[in-house]
Amino acid sequence: xxxxxxxxxxxxxxxxxxxxxxxxxxxxxxxxxxxxxxxxxxxxxxxxxxxxxxxxxxxxxxxxxxxxxxxxxxxxxxxxxxxxxxxxxxxxxxxxxxxxxxxxxxxxxxxxxxxxxxxxxxxxxxxxxxxxxxxxxxxxxxxxxxxxxxxxxxxxxxxxxxxxxxxxxxxxxxxxxxxxxxxxxxxxxxxxxxxxxxxxxxxxxxxxxxxxxxxxxxxxxxxxxxxxxxxxxxxxxxxxxxxxxxxxxxxxxxxxxxxxxxxxxxxxxxxxxxxxxxxxxxxxxxxxxxxxxxxxxxxxxxxxxxxxxxxxxxxxxxxxxxxxxxxxxxxxxx
Numbered sequence: 001x002x003x004x005x006x007x008x009x010x011x012x013x014x015x016x017x018x019x020x021x022x023x024x025x026x027x028x029x030x031x032x033x034x035x036x037x038x039x040x041x042x043x044x045x046x047x048x049x050x051x052x053x054x055x056x057x058x059x060x061x062x063x064x065x066x067x068x069x070x071x072x073x074x075x076x077x078x079x080x081x082x083x084x085x086x087x088x089x090x091x092x093x094x095x096x097x098x099x100x101x102x103x104x105x106x107x108x109x110x111x112x113x114x115x116x117x118x119x120x121x122x123x124x125x126x127x128x129x130x131x132x133x134x135x136x137x138x139x140x141x142x143x144x145x146x147x148x149x150x151x152x153x154x155x156x157x158x159x160x161x162x163x164x165x166x167x168x169x170x171x172x173x174x175x176x177x178x179x180x181x182x183x184x185x186x187x188x189x190x191x192x193x194x195x196x197x198x199x200x201x202x203x204x205x206x207x208x209x210x211x212x213x214x215x216x217x218x219x220x221x222x223x224x225x226x227x228x229x230x231x232x233x234x235x236x237x238x239x240x241x242x243x244x245x246x247x248x249x250x251x252x253x254x255x256x257x258x259x260x261x262x263x264x265x266x267x268x269x270x271x272x273x274x275x276x277x278x279x280x281x282x283x284x285x286x287x288x289x290x291x292x293x294x295x296x297x298x299x300x301x302x303x304x305x306x307x308x309x310x311x312x313x314x315x316x317x318x319x320x321x322x323x324x325x326x327x328x329x330x331x332x333x334x
Contacts, residue, residue: 090123
């Protein structure tokens with residue numbers, strides 16, 4: 001009996017040839033088969049994602065939409081404004097507690113409502129005891145067991161930490177879980193650095209065949225200096241809204257008061273944001289290089305004109321510097 005042995009050398013070469021190919025830049029788009037828009041919101045920690053999302057989700061619900069807000073930040077602060085500062089039991093901690101008691105997690109244990117908004121927190125591991133990204137993955141596995149794919153919502157808003165776009169925090173982009181990404185930033189270098197990193201992640205997975213795009217940028221605490229708007233123009237994404245740096249907004253946010261309502265002076269702003277978020281298509285961004293990002297700011301702000309001076313081995317050794325004997329042969333009478 002003869003065995004049909006495959007030519008492994010040819011197979012290996014085919015894999016190498018395939019890996020060397022440049023991915024196509026044209027990603028075929030098709031109409032979504034599910035009415036739910038799943039939108040991932042990214043931004044630097046402390047930039048105001050939770051403030052933006054709590055008010056945006058409340059406004060959407062007030063406009064008659066069914067909205068689910070999911071906090072995907074280990075800090076678990078997404079829903080705090082929505083619930084008047086009260087901490088929401090997280091899915092991960094509740095699951096751990098129920099498992100130890102031999103019980104199953106029920107939706108009422110982790111999901112709560114206010115003003116028509118359904119909200120929950122994934123949570124994360126205790127400090128120093130686990131990976132936040134893996135916690136996110138575990139949290140979504142639990143959501144699937146709770147029936148996530150059978151739920152009926154117009155919008156599912158995911159609040160993700162943008163400082164680290166690892167396998168866990170990059171889940172919506174890497175696995176096409178969301179139709180689009182929204183960035184929250186301000187007129188400062190660090191928040192735009194994070195926004196640019198997220199654009200780079202989106203571009204990377206688009207080259208691999210993904211379909212997630214960036215719908216636009218929300219400028220929070222806008223002081224009018226214009227760097228965030230310049231960034232949006234440079235990476236080819238729209239500005240969905242500019243929320244001003246205002247004392248009334250700061251005070252109400254600090255006191256856990258919702259302003260995303262027609263009952264407040266800020267209602268129209270968040271209504272326009274809600275319409276922009278709903279209608280903005282996912283766009284393929286053009287991420288900036290580090291120098292390109294720095295060029296959005298003045299040299300006085302960033303120090304971009306600074307010249308790097310190389311250090312020497314003697315600099316590093318300091319007082320421990322010892323003159324090494326040379327192996328060169330010197331001929332005195334040559």
